[in-house]
Amino acid sequence: DAKTTQPPSMDCAEGRAANLPCNHSTISGNEYVYWYRQIHSQGPQYIIHGLKNNETNEMASLIITEDRKSSTLILPHATLRDTAVYYCIVRSPQSQNFVFGPGTRLSVLP
Amino acid sequence: EAQVTQNPRYLITVTGKKLTVTCSQNMNHEYMSWYRQDPGLGLRQIYYSMNVEVTDKGDVPEGYKVSRKEKRNFPLILESPSPNQTSLYFCASSLGPGSYEQYFGPGTRLTVT
Numbered sequence: 001d002a003k004t005t006q007p008p009s010m011d012c013a014e015g016r017a018a019n020l021p022c023n024h025s026t027i028s029g030n031e032y033v034y035w036y037r038q039i040h041s042q043g044p045q046y047i048i049h050g051l052k053n054n055e056t057n058e059m060a061s062l063i064i065t066e067d068r069k070s071s072t073l074i075l076p077h078a079t080l081r082d083t084a085v086y087y088c089i090v091r092s093p094q095s096q097n098f099v100f101g102p103g104t105r106l107s108v109l110p
Numbered sequence: 111e112a113q114v115t116q117n118p119r120y121l122i123t124v125t126g127k128k129l130t131v132t133c134s135q136n137m138n139h140e141y142m143s144w145y146r147q148d149p150g151l152g153l154r155q156i157y158y159s160m161n162v163e164v165t166d167k168g169d170v171p172e173g174y175k176v177s178r179k180e181k182r183n184f185p186l187i188l189e190s191p192s193p194n195q196t197s198l199y200f201c202a203s204s205l206g207p208g209s210y211e212q213y214f215g216p217g218t219r220l221t222v223t
Contacts, residue, residue, distance in 0.1 A: 034210060043114070043200050043214025044153070093208035097143060097168060100153035 004088045009105040012082075018075040020104050022088030025069040031092045033064060035073045036100070039084040044100065047073065047086075078108045112137045114215035116201050122221045123191060131186045131218050133201030139213075141204045142184040146170065146197040147217075153200065159184055160207060191222040 005023040012018040024033065034049040048055055048062045050071075055062045061074040075082055087103040114135045123129055135142065143158035145168075155168030159178040173195055175187040184203075188195060201215040 032210070041198060041217060041219075043202070043217055044212075045214070046211040049210045096158055096166070096207050097155040098153075098212060100145075102150070102152055 004090055004101060006086075006088050006101070006104045008102065009107070011107050011109055012075075012078045014080060014108050014110050015077055018073075018078040018082065018106055018108070020073040020075075020086050020088075020106065021070065022072070023070045024088070024090045027068050027090050028092075030094075031090050033062065033068075033071050034089040034091065034098065035060070035062065036087045036089065036098070037082075037084040038087070038103070039081075044087065078106075080108050080110065082106065083108045112213070114201055114203055114213050116199075116215040116218050118218060119216065120219050122223065124223055125192055126190050129188050129191060129220075131188075131199060131201075131220070133184045133186065133215060134182050135184075135201075135203040135213070136182065137203060137213065138181065139203035139205055140181070141207050141209065142178065143168065143202050143212075144174070144176065144184070144186050145200045145202065146195075147200065148197050156186070156199075158207070191220075193222050196220060196222050 032051050035047040036044040038044045048060050050062045064071045085103040085105050087100050089098050117132045140161045144156040145153040147153045154170045157176040159165045199218045202212040204212045
């Protein structure tokens with residue numbers, strides 16, 4: 001599975017959009033981009049995933065560049081409850097596991 | 111409510127005393143796995159199971175055992191715990207290994223002295 005690079009930490013003002021970047025320049029054609037988050041020391045929680053098209057659900061939007069070498073997770077109106085570590089993961093459907101790197105620690109500030 | 115449960119949530123034990131951490135899911139998932147999380151190392155997979163009686167090693171299996179006798183349960187066994195197994199452990203389940211969404215349990219914080 002391709003490796004990902006994320007900034008270690010970011011801040012965002014409450015009510016504003018949080019844009020979390022992820023680089024995955026070695027991604028291959030059958031690999032998806034997944035986003036999970038972990039609030040404090042709880043179990044990670046699935047947010048969204050995509051292959052090449054932009055995706056949106058009730059939690060977030062995922063924007064994938066045309067060359068698929070990077071992506072951005074967008075939380076449109078961040079709240080204090082969105083403070084968490086966000087993990088960007090690239091994997092193929094044949095993989096046996098999810099490889100969680102260090103992620104980005106997002107702090108939503110009042 | 112669909113969930114993955116783990117017990118105990120917190121455990122302090124001594125070196126060499128066998129212990130079992132239980133994991134149970136109520137979603138009829140075929141795939142289950144165990145992860146450990148350590149500061150600076152992220153989550154690392156210990157073992158996984160594709161179905162009943164089918165288990166395999168993940169990235170860090172040394173010192174651990176698992177079993178999958180029933181679809182809903184996937185216990186993690188530490189036969190002779192050592193201090194380097196002090197960690198936060200998560201059980202996860204999904205419909206299959208390729209599923210996009212893994213459901214994680216609440217975690218078990220283990221301290222081995």
